[in-house]
Amino acid sequence: MLSTLQSLDIFKDSYELRIAELKEEREKGIKVVGTFCLYVPDEIIFAAGADRIVLCGGRTDTIPVAEQSLPRNICPLIKSSFGAVVDACCGGNLACSHVPLVDVVVAEATCDGKKKMYEILHDYIPTYVLDLPQKPGSHEALNYFLSELRKFGKFMEDLTGNVVSNNALRREIRSANETKRLLHRLFELRRRDPPPIRGSEVLRVMQKQFFLSPDQFRQGISQLCDEMEHTTPDARTGPRIMISGCPMAAGNTKVPDIIEQKGGVIVVEESCTGTRSFWDLVDEDKDPWKALAERYLEIPCACMTPNDQRVARIVDLAKQYNVQGVVYYTLQFCHAYNIERLRVQRALKKEKIPLLAIESDYGDSDMEQIGIRVDAFLEMIA
């Protein structure tokens, strides 16, 4: 296998540093916002002088707490996240140490499971919900989203007592774009054959993106890219794989780990923990609110209808990264991504790119079953 990249150690130690930083900020009266989704623009939070951490849970141990309140047959990400926040609010110690540091949650009206979960979450922690149009692509949808972003800006101003000025927004847009450009550099390097880094390593780094500070994260990515540019990876043996689908929140690396253990080479991820977070930049020259509304409404999430841009993006990425097969990953009971699979599969079939669908939760009980499918898929496309 590939030699381990030294720069990855930066990310291993970063969590404790970040916790210390957040505690310090709170002592100074800086508000910490917890979010669950890419549709909530970090730029607005940072422009208001607040900090943010993403609360999406990938761990299985907080799920039983959630199942005391929520139905069992909803996605594990919702249950894990909800369980972590509720446990932390009730003085438990199951959740990671960043969860109790959140002052307020800024949620979003995406899938049904999350929307309804937030209503209950509000009983435990103040939860603001950013609304989204479900059918993007029209002026009306864009104007509505723009008004929602301005309302959200007002909420942040009231929370922090700071003004969200156009200048502060422009500064944060430039900062976030810098992160996005660095991630493009990282992903560009993965187009090489063989790629200089494992997919599971990139996933673990991408998961860190959501609770490190932008500065801390960029520093790590920058060093990682420098090192990768001078690394000669071992010759690869397995087929090039793209993962597409649901986010894999921190703690959840099951499927990529299995794919790599079976000999697949993961070269790109079309997901919230992959390309969706950074692929499109925000226009730095336009009115900052309008530029944010346009960019964020273009995120190709399956909660939108129709979602042709995602299907096109997947086919495009599959070609750009020269993949031999796509593993379509869905969290158990995620209707939006599960249903959208067929359209993705049909589009890929036209390009003669095979797809393997895997629906799974956070438990280990299906590892052998997934392993068999992955083995068979890799044999099929080899």
Add this chain to the structure above:
Amino acid sequence: MITAGIDAGAATTKVLLLQDREIIGYRIAGTAFDFLTAARNMFDELLASCDIGREEVGKVYATGYGRNAISFADKSISEITAHAKGVLFLFPEVRGIIDVGGQDSKVIVVEDGRVADFLMNDKCAAGTGKFLEVTAKALEVTINDLGGLALASNHPADITSMCTVFAESEVISLRARGITKEDIAAGLITSIAQRVVVMAKRMGLKKRIAFVGGVAKNAGMIATLEKELGVTIYVPFEPQITGALGAAIAAQGEHVTPPIDS
């Protein structure tokens, strides 16, 4: 060259010896708790019965759920690939394979002599041999008698439970209502066949379909599948060995062509 295929399945283990293009012997037995010892003993017995020394066997390939536990095998391959190779060896014209085994069922699409797509159901016992085994017990018949009983039915009972445990209690309540064993057996078989047919249609199987795995020994199941799919189905002389056969073929190298008389 003599090669061996070992299919360490969840319910049964199959061992097969192949000399070039000829099957020289095979064995089928229930999978023991100790996969490895059971498979090794079966392999030794098969070698002895065929009067072949271990040193005469070239490569040994393993497949099935326990494939990675078979330490004396040279390599392991997935059962999807193995079944496709085994079935194509027996029926080169086949384009789709339905495999219903002890603890899973799968549908494989074959194009140009190789796997083009597949679908597996192994999350629960519904649509597997286990479903028939458990529900046959509730009828107080063996799984082997279920097919014959079903063929004698004129009005298959409507079994609505997908869950094996619930189906078992459904069988008991149907019996309490005086429904005949024949009609209940037919109902059970229709229920599992319909699940498999949905998988087959999802994969676009239309004709030249082979049916393998332990459940393919059930005449009632074959008849129901043929009715639901509207085609004649290819069933090998021994439907349980196609995985082991495919593994043995893979062990021969990639150059084995099907026998001329098939």
